[in-house]
Amino acid sequence: MSLIIVDQFSKTSPKLRSHFEKITKDDHSPDRFVWDFWNKPGRYVHLRTPAVRFFPEPLFxxxxxxxxxxxxxxxxxxxxxxxxLSCYINGCEQRWHADRPHGPWAFVLSLSPEDIQFSGGETMLLKPAVLNFWNSVSQLGNQSFEENDVVERVTPTFNRLTVFDPRIPHGVSPVQGTMNPLEGRLVLHGWFTQPRPHYKGTIATEKIETALAQFDEHLGDDLSQKMNEGIFSSSGTAAYRIVIAPTGKVSKVIALAHSLASAEPEGAYRDHRFLTTLVTDHFRAHSFPKAKTGSSLTLPLTIVGATED
Ligand SMILES: [Fe+2]
Known part of the structure; x- marks a missing residue:
């Protein structure tokens, strides 16, 4: 599943939490009157505000x-x-939905209290097992089946960054147990956007662009052929880091996060291996100009259905 969890994400989180507490405890601060009751019946209910307006600029x-x-x-x-910035108190939730096309990755950074007293408030994601439901039923035989067999739940532990593919049906389980915003589920959230190649180093831009254009052509041809043969069925993103030595040779290709998904069992695994081999072989065979220092090229690939961007 395309899910990344980073605990203790940032030293800034305690400062963000302190600011929230300071504002919320001050009955007379004009800064506290920024919340909207985001009530979309059957879809969402929680308090929310643009984070840029809530936090002091340096902290934001x-x-x-x-x-x-x-x-x-x-x-x-x-x-x-x-x-x-969203706050969930008693009865607040997000029903099942998918976010398209906000960005290739969604994130939630929890600023909830260290000592959580409420129940619920988990980020819920549908597990890929549902795509293969009948096969898993036959494998399980008469074993019992519970909600957690098909739902992944991530608790809003303070300073936990949760990153996931927002095409996956997801939601937030209903919060119960407090009407006090200071005790509620507090999260900073949004989407990572613009998956685009990014080069860090001193090689001239046109040389990098040439290498990328050659790769695009190569990838387009190979991918079309695979898709026509019915042996590439995934969509999503897959990012790579290409490490270039001062000699101009590629010393390493690192596979970063990917969100490739396919209805075909093992399809995403197979397709990611194919892309990794393609990127590795192409760039290892490519000669960049010599440079004084090593450099790196980050290459995110976006695969949309039967075509590649
Ligand atoms: Fe969402």
Whole structure:
């Protein structure tokens, strides 16, 4: 499943939490009157506000830059959607939905209390097993079947960053147990966007662009052939980091996060292996110009149905 969990994500989180507590405990602060009751019957109910308006600018910029750095380093995404701050108290929830086409990866950074008193408030994701439901039923025989067999639940532990493919049906289980926002499920959330190649180093831009254009052509041809043969069935993103030595030779190709998904059992695994081999073989055979230092090229690939972007 395309799910990444990073605990203790940032040293900025305690400062964000402190600011929330300071504002919320001050009955007379005008800054506390920024919340909207986001009530969409049958879909969502919680309090939310644009994070950029809630937090002081230096604090907001700090967490934004940390999230941007994470997206670039691990997902090959260069940008973020506007960030939301949401608070869930008694009865608040998100029903099952998918986010298309907000961005290739969604994220939730929990700023909930360290000592959680409420129940619920988990991020819920439908497991890929549902795509293979009848096969799994025959394998399980008469074994019992519970909700957690098909639902992944991530608790909103303080400072936990949860990143997932927002095409997966997901939601937030109903929060019960408190009407006090200070005790509620507090999360900063949004989407990583703009999966685009990114080069860090001193090789001239046109040389990098040439290598990328050659790869695009190569990938397009190979992918069309595989799809026509019915042996590539995934869609999603797959990011790679190509490490270039000062000699101009590619010393390493690192597979970063991917969200390839296929209704075919093992299809995503097979297709990711195919893409990894293709990227590795292509760039290892490519000669970049010599440079004084090593450099790296981050390459996110977006596979949309039967075509590639
Ligand atoms: Fe969502």
């Amino acid at each position: 910029k700090k967490i934004e830059s940390e999230l941007l750095a994470f997206g670039e380093e691990h997902l090959g995404c260069r940008s973020l959607s506007p960030l939301w």
